[in-house]
Amino acid sequence: MVAVVYWFRKALRLHDNPALIAAAEGASSLYPVYCLDPKTCSRARGAWTNPNRMRFLLESLADLDASLRKLNSRLIVLHGDPVEALPAACKEWSASRLAYELDYEQYSLRRDKAVRSQAEQAGLEVVTRVGHTLVDPEALLLLSRGAPVTSYDKFRGLLAQELKARPVTTLPPPASLPPPGRTAAPHAIPSLEELGLEPMGDAAVIARGGEGAALRAMEAHLRRRDWIASFEKPKTSPTEMLAGGPFDAGAGRSTTVLSPYLTFGCLSSRLLYERVAAVYAEAAPRHSQPPVSLHGQLLWREFYVCCMHATPNYRRMAGNPICRQISWGEDAALVAAWREGRTGYPWIDAAMTQLRREGWIHHLARHAVACFLTRGDLWQSWETGAAVFEEYLLDADEAINFGNWMWLSCSCFFYQYFRCYSPVAFPQKYDKQGAYVRHWLPQLARLPAKYIYEPWKAPIAVQKEAGCIIGVDYPKPIVDHQAAAA
DNA sequence: CTGTAGTTGTCCCC
């Protein structure tokens, strides 16, 4: 009799889940658990303050539970610090094996070290597998001789080398699983209310959680073969929100919006990589290339994960060897205005509002608001911005988020700091009428297009006519972009 | 040391 506990953390899926398959091998019973961790859990840290992300997580757990039930299994939800809850559960069920997918985020490394040592002391076999990325970041670390790689081209070279030795493969979902034994408590999936979270408020749903939703979204995108094959990231629009765009295929946005699924592991990055490769093979030889292609996007993800794995203090400026040391300002009022969408620049405020309400903004909107907060206008630390993103994003990912913040603030990877986004000119390129701003900031909805990105320039008669007095119904700009840029 | 390349700038002009 071999009782096994499989611990879901990321990889909230059955397809392409190597650690789950390894867990089940030779097991007579398998207890699939997820541990909701109110105090410390890195992913749930945001989830507990952000009902929208918790909503996404709970939907993902519900979907997982439903899929497990089709295999005569079920999801067992534990509460509390995993360092206590996991060993206790293993003991209760007399487990002899604990299995989980590796996770290289800072908090996870610490947590897993503690859980592993407890489990091993209790005589359990601990089984782990890589499943979140195309390659094992540890293998790439070897290829780069322990040094962080900060150039995409160099990274591509090393990655190609690693992929030659160990090509991308995927596993099908298990056809059957050993059943879990009886549990003393029901361990059911809680609701938002039961977790003490306010229901959604003014939050907007851009994507439903779960492996099923993830696979449907991926399939919907894959059917648009030309779009997949010709995808060029810098040419996609940050303001696109096509009305009636299919909800299952990115809700009418100009990129896939698969990021929350990849972050939570509802979707395997390797499966996506393979399926996109298959579209390329059909479209060959005419398809876009990294860094701008869809494959290129997955390589960026890989790039940051591997870079974080090789970098101490990756989340901070201090003590971070790849990060430029810059004396950022410390102005809480400016940061608060930025976070709450009160900068007086409609494009910035609309994007920050979308971020807060929807938990997703387009890559170039992330560029715009990150540039504005740091080197562009407010001169506030990228760490501050990254913390706000980490709280609000559905797709919050330590490696990608903190890495991109270093990029945008010209602290690492990218240094052309004179290439600065204008909060007025940039959105104009994509959305002359300002539909995006009107959607997220309805108080500006009736302003003429001429003033939509710089409403303080509207004559007072125009402001009255639009029912929006600048300084009363919408703030005056907190900084002068021209002056800040100079 | 020099030359070059880097996902995703702005402004002006056709």
Add this chain to the structure above:
DNA sequence: GGGGACAACTACAG
């Protein structure tokens, strides 16, 4: 909306 001038960074290859 696309092309070129502008201004001008750093890392890394040679």
